[in-house]
Amino acid sequence: MIRSELIAKIAEENPHLFQRDVEKIVNTIFEEIVEAMARGDRVELRGFGAFSVKKRDARTGRNPRTGDTVEVEEKHVPFFKTGKLLRDRLNGEDS
Amino acid sequence: MSEKTLTRMDLSEAVFREVGLSRNESAQLVESVLQHVSDALVRGETVKISSFGTFSVRAKSSRMGRNPKTGEEVPISPRRVLSFRPSHLMKDRVAEGNAR
Numbered sequence: 768m769i770r771s772e773l774i775a776k777i778a779e780e781n782p783h784l785f786q787r788d789v790e791k792i793v794n795t796i797f798e799e800i801v802e803a804m805a806r807g808d809r810v811e812l813r814g815f816g817a818f819s820v821k822k823r824d825a826r827t828g829r830n831p832r833t834g835d836t837v838e839v840e841e842k843h844v845p846f847f848k849t850g851k852l853l854r855d856r857l858n859g860e861d862s
Numbered sequence: 863m864s865e866k867t868l869t870r871m872d873l874s875e876a877v878f879r880e881v882g883l884s885r886n887e888s889a890q891l892v893e894s895v896l897q898h899v900s901d902a903l904v905r906g907e908t909v910k911i912s913s914f915g916t917f918s919v920r921a922k923s924s925r926m927g928r929n930p931k932t933g934e935e936v937p938i939s940p941r942r943v944l945s946f947r948p949s950h951l952m953k954d955r956v957a958e959g960n961a962r
Contacts, residue, residue: 768910770910773895773898773909773911777891777898781891788881791881792888799876800873800914801914801952803866803868803872807959808868810867810873813869815896843956845948847915847917849944853900854943857919
């Protein structure tokens with residue numbers, strides 16, 4: 768499923784809404800999550816999962832091709848942990 | 863880092879603000895989006911949201927595990943796990959936003 772298919776499904780279930788509003792709704796939800804993480808915040812969606820930011824310490828890396836050592840700076844990366852309900856549903860424990 | 867935790871409520875508040883639906887309907891739509899994404903994943907589909915990321919379901923075969931407390935071997939049944947791969951855009955925005 769891609770973004771446009773998700774929008775189509777929501778639009779189908781909500782015939783009273785304009786297509787452009789449905790697009791805005793779906794885009795706002797994902798945009799809000801990215802903005803939160805860009806601020807270093809967590810987004811916890813019970814039953815679905817939690818988005819958070821993890822810090823990767825600076826390290827000395829190696830260029831695998833040349834073997835040269837390179838200094839890799841500290842950085843922050845997005846992380847998602849699946850919620851319990853969704854994890855259970857993926858494994859057929861119905862609810 | 864501010865380290866605030868956002869919830870469904872903050873997402874529906876954003877929908878309320880941006881789209882101008884009622885708070886109640888905004889909340890229902892947030893729920894419905896999460897529900898559709900979950901349902902697709904449970905069906906085994908990959909969910910790809912451009913400029914956000916990709917959720918995919920991977921099957922893991924059974925393996926022997928060990929109870930770390932007792933050292934006892936226990937079989938771990940085959941299972942499906944969800945993995946999320948953030949888009950480049952998300953990675954860049956998270957890295958830039960949190961850089962000192």
